[in-house]
Every structure is written in structure tokens, then in C-alpha cells.
Amino acid sequence: MKQTITFIGAGNMAQALIGGLLADGHPSERLRAADPDPATRQRVGELGAIHVTDDNLEAVDGADVVVLAVKPQVIDRVLASIADALSPEAVVASVAAGIPVERLQRGLGGPRPVVRVMPNTPALLGQGATGLYAAPACSDEQRAAVRSLFGAVGAVVEVDDEALMDVVTAISGSGPAYFFALAEALARAGIDAGLPPDAARTLADRTAAGAGAMLADGETDAGTLRERVTSPGGTTAAALDQFSADGLPAIVARAVDAAIRRGRELGSAD
Incomplete structure (x- = not known):
């Protein structure tokens, strides 16, 4: 039963x-x-x-x-x-x-x-x-x-x-919003570079969905998938180098830490 x-x-x-x-x-x-x-x-x-x-x-x-x-x-x-x-x-x-x-x-x-x-x-x-x-x-x-x-x-x-x-909570509970924010920023960058808004949003959103589906498949980790898309000296490498120079890993770490601290604050409030 x-x-x-x-x-x-x-x-x-x-x-x-x-x-x-x-x-x-x-x-x-x-x-x-x-x-x-x-x-x-x-x-x-x-x-x-x-x-x-x-x-x-x-x-x-x-x-x-x-x-x-x-x-x-x-x-x-x-x-x-x-x-x-x-x-x-x-x-x-x-x-x-x-x-x-x-x-x-x-x-x-x-x-x-x-x-x-x-x-x-x-x-x-x-x-x-x-x-x-x-x-x-x-x-x-x-x-x-x-x-x-x-x-x-x-x-x-x-x-x-x-x-x-x-x-x-900080990684997966709040995590979808982080990816939505990245998709928003990617679409905005496309619009600023000249793409029509609908085209920029479609390209950004479908790229996020497709990348997520590849990750969800579970056969290949994120690092390996990233490497497969990144040709030495190519456009992807140039963008990723800029992410690194601007401190993306540190930004993500601070964001997750902020979410963790807020979760603990909520849990301690009576």
C-alpha cells in the first residue's frame, strides 16, 4: 500500500x-x-x-x-x-x-x-x-x-x-535565478551589440536551455564541456579570458557566500 x-x-x-x-x-x-x-x-x-x-x-x-x-x-x-x-x-x-x-x-x-x-x-x-x-x-x-x-x-x-x-540553498535553491540573470545579461549584451531584442533573447535563452540539457545528461562534467567548446585563440577563449580577468569565479563565490549567510540569518530568527 x-x-x-x-x-x-x-x-x-x-x-x-x-x-x-x-x-x-x-x-x-x-x-x-x-x-x-x-x-x-x-x-x-x-x-x-x-x-x-x-x-x-x-x-x-x-x-x-x-x-x-x-x-x-x-x-x-x-x-x-x-x-x-x-x-x-x-x-x-x-x-x-x-x-x-x-x-x-x-x-x-x-x-x-x-x-x-x-x-x-x-x-x-x-x-x-x-x-x-x-x-x-x-x-x-x-x-x-x-x-x-x-x-x-x-x-x-x-x-x-x-x-x-x-x-x-545557495547553490541549487537560489541557483536558477543566477542562470536567469546570466541569460538576461547575455541578451542585453547582444542587444547592445546590435541584435534585435527578440533575436538576442531567443539566442540567449535557447543557449542556456541547451547548455543545461547537456549538463543534465550527466555523462560529461561542466569543465570538460567548457573545454570542448573552447578552441585555443578563438572567440570563446577570448570571452572566457575576459570573465577570468573580471573575476567571475570570485564574484560567484561571494554571491554564494551572501546567500549562505542570509539563509543562516533566516534560520536563527524567531
Whole structure:
């Protein structure tokens, strides 16, 4: 029998996960979603014959896995709303950025099986990259259940040190925005050099998508792919040399460090 999975918060990420689970054959009667917004509940209901409600207590009653797909700013209120209704065997998976296991367990009334999870927006297309950390209270079966759930929408990487979840957030959670920013800058450079705006955006966007597909293939690492495109003394080499001269690696390192620090600030705020 498939496990009963409940989503508290039924926005885009929850909808992507529900869609992935249904596509993988998870029974719709074993899926539940709770959200205060009627329009969101309607959209979730259109995904399949799953149980949708505005009552968190109703949604978590008897659930095997509870996914907290909510913003960090409301996590404490959500934890308080479900603590008394959770089954002792239920595993709670939180996607709230920066919120540590200790705070999650405190909000649930004590040590419980809790997993911190950081998916990213490409999960909406089934191309996600998710990092997770499972608290020691989790059994192997509970960890596997959460891995399988997020594996329905992409790749999953597990870390054994909770502090690394802030790094996961900075690399893959926030990472899509970095690539979008590069695509924007590349299109702008093309426009400034004379290309029509539509042509510049199409070339930049499709180049980013194609490069991402080559990386996602997994057979060749990024460095080797870069080398294959770079002929000595050619145009690509000239551009990459300029990146290096302008300090691109250091810029990226500082950006990731800023994201890590902000994640830790969010996690420490009560």
C-alpha cells in the first residue's frame, strides 16, 4: 500500500510534487493538500481526485508523510497548528528555507522524524535539484520515502551535516535565478551589440536551455564541456579570458557566500 502524503501549503512547488507523484502512479486517494486560498485549492483539485481542504488538522490526520510547503515567515504558526494531530510515526519534510531541525522539532513539541528539504523551481518541469538532510530520529524507511517523493520531480542529493543545507540553498535553491540573470545579461549584451531584442533573447535563452540539457545528461562534467567548446585563440577563449580577468569565479563565490549567510540569518530568527 502506498503511503498517505499530505501537503500543508499547496502552491506551485506542492502542485509540481503532486503532479510528479500522480505521474509515477501514486494513488490519488493517498494524497492530500491543505491551503487557505480557495483558488489554490481549486487548482490542486484539478490535478486529480485528491483530498483538498483548508483544515490543516484534517489534512494531517493519519498521514505518513507531511510536507510543509510554506514560507519561513509562517512556519512556526503552521507547526503549532498540526503538532497535536500528527501520528507519532509520521515524518515531516519542511521546504522552508533556513529553518533548522531544532526549531522544527521545538514547534512540533519535541524530537520527531523531521527532514529539511530544499527543492528548486525547475521541479515545476520535472527537472528539479533537491537537497535534503534527515534528522537522526528518521528511520531508513522514512528517509527513503522523502527521497522518493522529491525524486518524482528531479535529482535528489542527501547531506549528512545540517549546516550544509544553507549551502544547498545557495547553490541549487537560489541557483536558477543566477542562470536567469546570466541569460538576461547575455541578451542585453547582444542587444547592445546590435541584435534585435527578440533575436538576442531567443539566442540567449535557447543557449542556456541547451547548455543545461547537456549538463543534465550527466555523462560529461561542466569543465570538460567548457573545454570542448573552447578552441585555443578563438572567440570563446577570448570571452572566457575576459570573465577570468573580471573575476567571475570570485564574484560567484561571494554571491554564494551572501546567500549562505542570509539563509543562516533566516534560520536563527524567531
